[in-house]
Amino acid sequence: MKSYDHKAIERKWQGIWEQEGAFHASDDKSQPKFYALIEFPYPSGQGLHVGHPRPYTALDIVARKRRMQGYNVLFPIGWDAFGLPTENYAIKNKIHPKIVTENNIARFKAQLQSLGLSFDWSREINTTDPSYYKWTQWIFLKLFEKGLAYKKEMAINWCTSCKVGLANEEVVGGVCERCGGKVERRMKTQWMLKITEYAQRLIDDLDDLDYIERVKIQQKNWIGRSEGAEVDFTVGDKKLRIYTTRPDTLFGATYMVMSPEHPYLEDWKEQLENYDEVVAYREYANSKSDFERTELAKEKTGVELKGIRAINPVNGQSIPIWISDYVLMSYGTGAIMAVPAHDTRDWEFAKKFGLPIIEVVSGGEVEKEAFTDIANGVMVNSGFLDGMQVKEAKNAIIAYLEEKGLGERKVNYKLRDWVFSRQRYWGEPIPLVYCEHCGKWVPLPESELPLMLPEVDSYEPGPNGESPLASMEEWVNTTCPVCGGPAKRETDTMPQWAGSSWYFLRYMDPHNDECLASKENLEYWSPVDWYNGGMEHTTLHLLYSRFWHKFLYDIGVVSTPEPYQKRTSHGMILGENNEKMSKSRGNVVNPDDIVEEFGADTMRLYEMFIGDFEKAVPWSQNGVKGCRRFLERVWKLQDMVSEEDDYTKELEIAMHRTIKKVSQDDETLKFNTAIAALMALLNDFYSAGKVSRAELRDFLILLNPAAPHITEEMWENCGFEGRIYQQEWPRYDENKTIEDTIEIGVQINGKAKGTVKIAKNAAQEEAIAAAKADEKIGSFLQGKTVVKEIYVPGRIINLVVR
Incomplete structure (x- = not known):
């Protein structure tokens, strides 16, 4: 058998999956659906760090398992690509933000694909795509139409570095959460969204959702x-x-x-x-x-x-x-x-x-x-x-x-209305004009959407903090859609949170030109069944998107009052020095390096095995090497396969127990203990000196969601039919997870002398006979007279001698 070559294996199977459309959601709505969602990434120039794959791999495991359980799975991916970091980089380096965004997305996409994540790439979305932000603008116009978007002068949090207004949620520890710059108060005329109209519903409806408790508590406290x-x-x-x-x-x-x-x-x-x-x-x-x-x-x-x-x-x-x-x-x-x-x-x-x-x-x-x-x-x-x-x-x-x-x-x-506008360039244009003749803000007709971002020579905010768009007179000066008189476009743009407040809906029907998603697709896929994201977004994106969804529900666009049925969160991965990873600390680990040296499967397996998924954990290069050694031992099982097409009697209980353990732990974010159970089962195979085809078949299926490449390769090498991703998830028999025999302690005159194996429901006579027949215990009885025999079922045997 050839050695385990992770590079060749991973390239091969990523190509096959893409060619076969292995993970594309089906249009067949007769199947039960399962919608797994991650917070789509912001494609920064730095690329992925090893913290990103942790939540992605976790939901990937769940998605792969659900496919094997017969569900039509939607596990999509896209890019939250508007925002200040890209614009600031563009200003500094004299590059158009669009080009910066395209380059960043290309790098992120290559990195994600190298990890073998089972995303449906056919549904990829990008918030900076006009075909996407057309519908972001459409939602804003509906909010405006219903009186939930309004403009007023107010004191805002002003980042002196980014030169932009910030919502209260974006000020952390008195500084800008993005750049760390000083924040001060300034009077600005701002577009506001009336999230306070939904305050009570945002609290009440949490009761019916499967959110982890700390998420519910944070939302309730923030609404206050x-x-x-x-x-x-x-x-x-x-x-x-x-x-x-x-x-x-x-x-x-x-x-x-x-x-x-x-x-x-x-x-x-x-x-x-x-x-x-x-x-x-x-x-x-x-x-x-x-x-x-x-x-x-x-x-x-x-x-x-x-x-x-x-x-x-x-x-x-x-x-x-x-x-x-x-x-x-x-x-x-x-x-x-x-x-x-x-x-x-x-x-x-x-x-x-x-x-x-x-x-x-x-x-x-x-x-x-x-x-x-x-x-x-x-x-x-x-x-x-x-x-x-x-x-x-x-x-x-x-x-x-x-x-x-x-x-x-x-x-x-305590909740305040959402400060929605930004005096910057790289965001969705607000599709309104101000008409002096009409004396009010006038919405653009829907037929004129999307209102495209114009090209600008400079992305620098104006000296008084106005948007770069304000200096573009040809674009600003337009005609009123109502009276036909002269009007001026709004030059503020929307915040990054706009596109991320509804992206999960667009995944349901990403290529629709007539509406944000068809009624049929919205009804079939809604709500999101399992959404995982960071705790830092609990009072930002999560609250905002629940608000937008409730509004869309009120106007009849979506069929459920809540967007996400289940919400979980993950802990961050720290550096080996137990500090948050950062360039300044010199403790950043690049996932590309791990994939190159050890393989994507090792990377995935390690990030799931590293510790409690919901808690922060330090990176360990030795831990990575340990997971690689485990996979190499798995690979060598190919030399130990026997022809038995059933579980062996010796390993039947271990197999059923492992299936139960992995099946349950994958549902409760206990990926570390699920992997530990697979490691224990592998040891059982080695102790037995062989593995039957049936045992190997189910072991590979159980391991596949965490390590998909190596398991697909071994599956093919061993001549199993089809692909693993097409198989049915193994089932366990509860009765066969229970040992027929138990190990029980034996005492002589109250002192422990050894153990014996007996039938679980053995009578006293059988238990005592087994103890006396044991070679070690028998040696202590030589020359002695047993005067009393005590048996506590399932716990202890005590022989009193003289």
Whole structure:
């Protein structure tokens, strides 16, 4: 037998699979379907790193297994190819982003194909293809038509490096998640998507989905539903409304805090004795991102509004008003009541500025270190609420406020509307024009879609952060589709998240020119059965795509209210030094090098065997070598094949147990233990010194999803019919996974002396006889008299001698 030549074998079978269209989804809708989805990659110039193949291989294993179980499998691939990194590279290197994208995709595609992933390449999509983004634009127009896309001036997170506005979700640790650049606040006119309209449904519908719990928790926390009340404090002739989740603590409100951007500040300009100080503080606050402003551990800062005070509506007390950067206009009403006795941040603020602290819920010392859970306390110093439990007091105070016209019950969400436009070039053009005559934004007719990106000489954003498209007068100046008068195109483009919010639908019918996908295909393939992606996208792409899908459901385009039935996540692969892989740390492992030296099957097998799929794990080159040795031992089974066309009696139980183990573990992301079971079975083959054709046949099928190339080659070499990917997944007999015999310990006078094998349901006489007949145990009994025989079924034999 020739040696295991991974290069020749992998080239051969990748060519055969492509030629045979082995993994193309069928148009036959009479079959049960299974839709497996990965987060399609962003094709960067750096190519794949070894972290990419981990989730791809995991879903590939599931997809290959499902095909053998009789499903029509859709396992597609495409490219999330718009976005800032490509544009920044194009600017730096004076290359058109389109060319950069094409080069990056070619490199990524070659790398993915070298891994033998069973993607349906006939359905490949690209978000920068006009035939694709035509439908991204179409969805935007439908959102606009339904009032869910609107434009407004607002303070946004501005990346000073990328020169682009960022959604809150794109600011991580106070910096741009893409480039790490400083983020500050700027006033910009932005297109917004009203995701808040769907906030409650995005929470409620999680209950019926098979998502891992930490994904559900992150989404619910990000949406941030809370119940409370809006309350009006009186300031001169104005009502200053606040939102609070604890209206029962109103009697403990000893001051108020407003956002430095609150519009009332301009109305009070003449009354404020320190207006210049207020303006200076507002400028200071605007230099910070929302994250920096709301960080709990930071030093508290603020300015008192001198010359005005507020009246607490429940006790008529006059209290001071402050502005502080930790209160945002984008959450609640932009103003809060402060109850320092029962809130850490309010307590710290009050202590710093010498403000009153009044306990209104009993249960602990009024000290920062001694704050207790006041949700179950008793009301004190609270007028008509005194003596009530908190829950009772909440309902009583809200009823009082509503009766007196001082406030109302309110549900609030932390979730903000999605900042959708970007002042950049490399994104989908927004298909709207502004007509002065009509006095509004006017959508392009659907017949004019796609609105193509024009060629530009420079991709640099303008000096004031406007899009490069803004300087293209010939493109900007157009006619209004409604009145025929002069109009100007929108020069902002869509964010990268636009194309990724619906890509899974296009895979269902990627070449359709009439609609984003046919009704028949959408109904057949929806929803995605199993979607795996990174935890970092839980409050970005995952939330956005659920929102878009629900909207498409509401307008009758799709047939299910949720896009993905199951969502799992994977841990990252770290460097051998247990740190995140990065060029600066010098610990990046290139998958091309692994495939070249050890083979794609070794790479795939190792990434599944490396550890718990859901946890971060360090790379180990020794582990890679171990997986290669395993495959070489598998290869040598070809010299050990016997002609028996059934399981041997010696290995029947091991075979059924392994089939059960691999079948179940592949469904629960326990790929490492599934592979360990196959390694144990291989050892059994070597111990037996042979492997029957039936045993080898099923072993190769079980191993195939993780190591497809070597198993197909051995299958062919051994003369089995067809291809492995066309075979039926092995079945196990539960009764044959249970040993007929058990090993049981034997004691003499309570001391362990050895073990014997007995029938699982052996009677006491059989068990004792087996113990006495054992050569080792018998040696301890020579010259002794057995005075007592004890047998605990399935556990122990004890012989008492003298």
